[in-house]
Amino acid sequence: MKKDVAIKVAHVSKDFKLYYDKANTLKEKILFFSKKNRSKNDIHHVLKDINLEIKKGESVALIGTNGSGKSTLLKLMTKIIYPTSGKITTNGKLTSLLELGAGFHDDFTGRENIYFNASIFGLTRKEIDEKIDEIIKFSELEEFIDNPVRTYSSGMYMRLAFSVAINVQAEILLIDEILAVGDQHFQEKCFKKLKDLKKSGKTIVIVSHSMEQVKQFCDRAVWLYKGQIKMDGKASDVLEEYLKICG
């Protein structure tokens, strides 16, 4: 892989099996074994032969209607799921803001949860120690940080989770409709932080339905339609085409 490439998606396809009634037990698996031949029709091709190269420092938006495969592609990039065929290579530390608050434990304090959450992102204790003040300050939860997170409101919870995710110093950030965190003030702050990260050369991939955000933030947009790339290019051009058809 070339040095300046952050994410390379080569001939990636992803199928999901559609289960009507999932055979979970050994008995069911044996009983319904013969069904396997039939189930060929029950495979849903979410992504078909996707080729994509994202350069370092680029900020790319994945757009498309529901079910077009954007989130699946993002999940494949994070290695939560694996492609049925093809290969995805990433270059650099990667953080996903797909599901915030992974590894949060309600009974533990905000501070302890920062450690849990950040360790899931692969940070060492020392690195977290260095970052923790910044994280707490960003979340604006100073007075509540030593209370258990079960006492938090959902907004506070998301603020804490977002603050951890965005401060882990990844080179690649994957974001799925995340800018709806907290109130107006916090959203603006997140947006500003993302812009700073972009300026500092991080690679950012966003899935968004908000055309306004895409226009403001991304240089490039990839339009997915029924699991294939319909258009890839400068954000403003792609958006224009997209809105012509879907707007």
Place this chain on the structure above:
Amino acid sequence: MIKLKVFKELYNYRELLKTNIKKEIRGKYKGSWLGVIWTFLNPLLMLAVYAIVFPYILRVDVENYTIFMIVALIPWNFFTTAIQTGTGSVVANGNILKKVYFPREIIPISITTSQLINFLITCIIVTIFIIVSGVGFSIHLLLFPILVLIQYMLTLGLTFILSALTVFIRDVSHFISVILMLGFYATPIVYLGSMLPEKFQIFLKLNPMAQLVEAYRAILYYHKFPDIKMMTIWGIGSFIILIIGYLIFKKLEKSFVEEL
């Protein structure tokens, strides 16, 4: 090359491994009055129960039967608890696996390692029993770490296989409970291996836990060397099981999230 990558990734995620192990050990008793003291109290009480019950129901003609049994029972307990909790561990962590990427093998590794630590803590109590009973220690104790290492590799290898299989076939965990119960009697823990009829001896040879338990007993109770040939065979065997287990786990982990 591949192996190096494995260790590098685990090393990068060492903090997660540490917090997971800590959570596993401390979390169990969180909310209870005595807290971490239970880590000691629990095995102590359990040993007391076994030491009171078994001499009366099983007439094994050995000196210091309590020690004879304990030095086998405690390693066996490490094995069963790790296998039992390990088997369901990937399924139990399904929610977090769906949300975020981290090296999946951290789950079985942290379960087995936290059980290893529990085992070593319990060994402090075993030590007290051995000293108080007058059995004492000998130079053979030096082999103890090697036996623990063999057992750890064996347990971790099996946990890799079972935890991954359970994702696809949930029945595995029920099946395993029965197998482990059978294993308790198929392993010379509360009796002497030589008490078994000749035709069953082969099962003891094929059962790695029987071999390990006999070895622990040799060094801690009889103060002699264990069967070196058998230990070498099972040392290598455990290592192979560990590698195979890891490879199976790595192969299956790719479809974990879709099956959970």
